[in-house]
Amino acid sequence: MASGTRELKRRMKSISNTKKITKAMEMVAAAKMRKAVASVLATRDYANLAWATILNLAEKTNPDLHVLLRQPKQVESVGLILVGSNRGLCGGFNLKIAQKAAASIKKYEKSVKATEIISLGTKSRDIVRAMNFNIVADFVKQDLTLSITDISALSKMVISDFTQRKYDKVFIVFTDFVTSMNQVTRVKQLLPIQTEPDEYLGVVGMSEGVSTRKEFIHDKKEKYLRKGEYKYEYIFEPSAKVVLREMLPRLIEMQIYQTVLESEASEHSARMVAMKNASDAAGDMIDDLTLSYNRARQASITQEIAEISSGAAALMRK
Secondary structure, eight states: OHHHHHHHHHHHHHHHHHHHHHHHHHHHHHHHHHHHHHHHHHHHHHHHHHHHHHHHHHHHSOGGGOGGGOOOSSOOEEEEEEEOOSOOOSTTHHHHHHHHHHHHHHHTTTTOSEEEEEEESHHHHHHHHHTTOOEEEEEOOOSSOOSGGGGHHHHHHHHHHHHTTSOSEEEEEEEEEEETTEEEEEEEEEESOOSSSOTTOSTTOOOTTHHHHHHHHHHHHHHHHEETTEEOOOOOSSOHHHHHHHHHHHHHHHHHHHHHHHHHHHHHHHHHHHHHHHHHHHHHHHHHHHHHHHHHHHHHHHHHHHHHHHHHHHHHHO
């Protein structure tokens, strides 16, 4: 019995130490989440306005003025940007991203000759690589992206590949931050620029909850570009080609930057929740082990009392 109680005490101590670690990780993730959410909220309105502006330009501007406005007649090759994380312990965050990408690729693999994956984050990259998909580029992912320059290399490569017709379409798979308890994995078409208000429809798949998100994007576009029955028109100075050449790549880069920020806020939120659940589970295990320890200890004391009483009675009979 003594060995049983010692084993229970050892397990309780081990789980208690684990709980301290998960609690500390939860606090660290919460601090990082607050910074990431602040970055998301600081740029989200600008990113939405930028995207609405791009959509409006695509509707009203001659696509011959800039190569980023071209609409391919036939889609043969697709580039898919995968935004994941470098570290685990965040629940199913990376697995959902990989599964979303895999489902989109497999659903449309018959209509597309080749789909190449550009990864940002080692964990999601490793999962997709295990699925035997073609990864052509792997970029370093920061724990917290502090500047748009951190993703400049990625955006320049993607824009260059599209302009050189290596890809007919470019999509990005990321996790959209809604709340700290709710994050949604989505597929967004970056290039070519769609004239439809829904930014989550394309050759490489549809996300869940499309109708709700479509209404949201449509409302954003109307909010920024419509006042009553009047829609904004654009006057280009010095010329449309010069303005589009300077503006469109930066606005596309801004969309990639915003999706990375959304993914980071979602990642740290998912890790915070996962560590909180682990801490709560550790606490429940400690409670159960404490109850088992008390029962074992009580049984041991009862047995010792019974042995003492039996010994005393035997002495009295002698």
